[in-house]
Amino acid sequence: MQNRTNIAAAWALGLAIIAPLPAQAQADSGAKPDRVLLVVSGHGVDGGKTRPGFEMDELSQAYAVFADNGLTVDIASPKGGVVVADRFDPKKSFNSRFAADPVASGKLGATLTLASVRDQKYAAVFVVGGKGAMFDLPVDTDLKALLAQTYDAGGVISAVCHGPAALMNVPMKDGRSLIAGRAVTGFSNEEELLFGKGWIAAFPVLLEDGLRGAGARFSEAPMMLNHVVTDGRIVTGQNPYSTFATAEAVVRALGRKVAPRETLAEERSIALIGRVLAGDAVQARAELAANPAQYDVPLVAMWGFYRAKTPGADRAMLEKAVAVMEIAQPHFAEPQLVTAIAEARGKLTPGQ
Known part of the structure; x- marks a missing residue:
């Protein structure tokens, strides 16, 4: 389990089948669909091996x-074009x-520049995470202007995982930070120390520390559990497993009333x-035990x-870890899981 490639494979998710994306859905009210901007980092190179991306x-x-x-979606990055x-x-x-959706993939293949959309009116701006977001997005002046203007105009500002960077x-106009005094979340220090060791030495600051330093009231759930914080028109999600809930x-x-959708195996697993x-x-x-196929047991x-x-x-943390591993063990034939349970139980034994 030490091998990151094997771990990533074990975490392969997304077992549910979802219908193709509509080219343009209609708003429930029949009004002209609002526009949402998805912002992604353009920092990535070589699938994240050389530099992390989104x-x-x-x-x-x-x-x-x-x-x-029923929302029309644009995708932008600092320099536009192809992003990794x-x-x-x-x-x-x-x-x-x-x-499989030509409209969606076409927008990602030719992202808009943030400079070209900084004065556009969006109902919401959603900043996508990925460790690359720690490098180019916090220093992009066009993005700062867009976020401030969108919020001042009554729009929603949102971000997930490392996106809150x-x-x-x-x-803002009054000189305060957008998130000063606001409740937010993002990729926590605990999660960073477990999953971000390859890049945190290069980060200008750990995300949690940076958000607290900007005056935000930071909260977190146990690592990699779904956690979304809504403070008025600022919506943030803690990690990748919070994305669906953050967007909703x-x-x-x-x-708007959220359209129903099928719950994925990974979501059921995180909730479990x-x-x-x-x-x-x-x-x-x-x-x-009643229906293991409905869950992502390796997760x-x-x-x-x-x-x-x-x-x-x-x-207490070790006891919870053992409890989680033990409910998965009958459905996950992995000798290293047995070893991990034994090691954790050894630490719980008096005198160990």
């Missing part, structure tokens, strides 16, 4: 939610859906983990594995 999973999920809810995502699984349902230093919170902030942490391990185990197992590896994990 997260394709987050882009495709957000695009699907907005399109399905970090490595991703093209077979995930939301990614394959995006790739773009919100750290956005000056934006739809609600725009005064949350229930174990809340003390409902017995029922969670029963539900997983559940790997969550427990990483939680047990958290630096400074206390007894």
